[in-house]
Structure formats: C-alpha cells, structure tokens
Amino acid sequence: xxxxxxxxxxxxxxxxxxxxxxxxxxxxxxxxxxxxxxxxxxxxxxxxxxxxxxxxxxxxxxxxxxxxxxxxxxxxxxxxxxxxxxxxxxxxxxxxxxxxxxxxxxxxxxxxxx
Amino acid sequence: xxxxxxxxxxxxxxxxxxxxxxxxxxxxxxxxxxxxxxxxxxxxxxxxxxxxxxxxxxxxxxxxxxxxxxxxxxxxxxxxxxxxxxxxxxxxxxxxxxxxxxxxxxxxxxxxxxxxxxxxxxxxxxxxxxxxxxxxxxxxxxxxxxxx
Numbered sequence: 001x002x003x004x005x006x007x008x009x010x011x012x013x014x015x016x017x018x019x020x021x022x023x024x025x026x027x028x029x030x031x032x033x034x035x036x037x038x039x040x041x042x043x044x045x046x047x048x049x050x051x052x053x054x055x056x057x058x059x060x061x062x063x064x065x066x067x068x069x070x071x072x073x074x075x076x077x078x079x080x081x082x083x084x085x086x087x088x089x090x091x092x093x094x095x096x097x098x099x100x101x102x103x104x105x106x107x108x109x110x111x112x113x114x
Numbered sequence: 115x116x117x118x119x120x121x122x123x124x125x126x127x128x129x130x131x132x133x134x135x136x137x138x139x140x141x142x143x144x145x146x147x148x149x150x151x152x153x154x155x156x157x158x159x160x161x162x163x164x165x166x167x168x169x170x171x172x173x174x175x176x177x178x179x180x181x182x183x184x185x186x187x188x189x190x191x192x193x194x195x196x197x198x199x200x201x202x203x204x205x206x207x208x209x210x211x212x213x214x215x216x217x218x219x220x221x222x223x224x225x226x227x228x229x230x231x232x233x234x235x236x237x238x239x240x241x242x243x244x245x246x247x248x249x250x251x252x253x254x255x256x257x258x259x260x261x262x
Binding site for chain 1: 144214217
C-alpha cells in the first residue's frame with residue numbers, strides 16, 4: 001500500500017498510499033514500513049499530505065515503526081492536515097514525533113543534521 | 115453495517131457526510147474519531163466474531179447536539195467503555211495500542227451505555243458549535259433503565 005521514494009542524503013520518503021490510515025490497513029502499513037527499515041533505510045520521512053484521517057490503530061502503527069528504527073536512525077513525519085494534527089494533539093503524539101510542515105522542510109532539516 | 119473493519123471506514127465516511135452541515139471543524143473531527151474507535155472496538159472485540167453479525171447505528175440531531183447510537187450485535191456481552199478505559203494521559207506515549215477507549219470518551223461530550231430493546235447501546239453525543247464551552251457532567255437526557 002505504501003509508496004516509497006529515495007531522496008538525496010539517503011532519505012527515504014514514505015507515503016501511506018491511503019486516505020485513511022485505520023485499523024483496516026494499519027498492520028499492512030506497519031509491516032511494509034518495517035520491511036523498508038529492515039532493508040537498511042534509517043532516515044525516513046513519512047508524509048501524510050494525502051492522509052485525511054488517522055485513528056488509534058494508525059497511530060499505533062506509526063509508533064511501532066518509530067520504535068523499530070529506534071536509535072539506528074531518524075523517522076519524522078510531515079504534511080499533517082488539521083484533522084490529523086488534532087489526533088496527534090489529543091494523543092500527545094506531537095511530543096513523540098518530530099513533525100514538519102511538508103517534505104521539503106523535513107528533508108532540509110534532516111540534511112542539515114546529517 | 116457488517117462487522118468488518120472495512121465497513122467501519124465506510125460507515126464513518128457516511129456519518130461524516132451526514133453530519134457535515136451540523137458539526138464542523140474540531141467538532142466534526144471529534145465525532146469521527148470517537149465513532150471510529152467505538153465501531154472498531156466492537157468489530158475487533160465483540161462477539162459473535164463472525165463478519166455477518168450486524169452493528170446498527172442511528173444518528174439523531176437534537177437542538178444542542180448530534181447523538182450517535184451504536185448497537186452491539188445481538189448476543190454480544192455488555193461492555194461499557196467507561197468501566198474499562200485507561201485515560202489518555204495514563205497511556206505510555208510509546209504504546210502501540212490502548213488509546214481507543216480513551217479516545218471514545220475524550221472526544222464525545224456525553225457518553226451513555228446500557229441495554230435497549232435487548233441489545234447493548236453506546237450513545238455518544240457531540241455538542242454543536244458554541245455548545246461545548248463547558249461540557250455537561252450529566253447526560254443531555256436520561257432514559258429509564260439505562261446507565262449514564
């Protein structure tokens with residue numbers, strides 16, 4: 001379901017490939033991102049530009065991949081719309097994830113801190 | 115709706131469209147989150163485990179709120195989320211699960227649960243814009259024989 005692109009600075013851009021990241025597809029999302037991390041990706045931007053809704057299962061999957069990458073690399077998120085931002089705030093995920101306005105801002109920041 | 119996760123998304127999108135003229139902005143998002151979590155909880159945990167069981171949902175507009183009533187499948191054991199919830203501040207931020215019940219309660223303005231016509235009903239009320247400045251501590255309305 002996910003779409004991946006390798007950018008400069010060895011950064012992997014992941015887009016969930018679904019408008020809603022919920023219990024119906026969260027496991028698939030987590031499994032596919034985990035495969036990418038296991039394959040060597042250690043600088044990952046997950047872009048939610050095209051995601052309109054995220055439930056607790058989607059959030060749990062996101063936490064799961066953050067834990068998977070752990071101290072081996074960086075995982076940040078970008079492009080949260082206002083609804084997804086609200087979910088992040090309610091669940092205090094804005095304190096867990098580094099969030100950028102868009103992919104460009106995320107990539108620029110990651111490149112600076114390489 | 116049938117008791118499948120795919121149907122949860124379809125039902126919630128229909129609900130979102132149906133209430134879009136009444137609930138807007140953050141109120142609409144709270145409704146979407148709360149109902150999604152409630153339906154997902156039923157699909158994943160409630161008996162019977164078969165997908166051909168039905169979950170029924172009734173949406174009603176009253177002057178001060180939108181009320182969403184969710185009926186468990188016939189034969190499901192009672193499960194009042196208020197009795198089992200782990201409030202969101204108590205959830206480990208790095209936990210991958212355990213937020214669903216907290217979100218149901220956090221995002222709805224009024225939560226009630228109890229038997230209605232032989233089935234378990236979760237009632238979630240979402241106050242309209244300008245009505246949620248101070249959330250009521252008591253239900254908007256009370257029906258006899260129902261927990262509130």
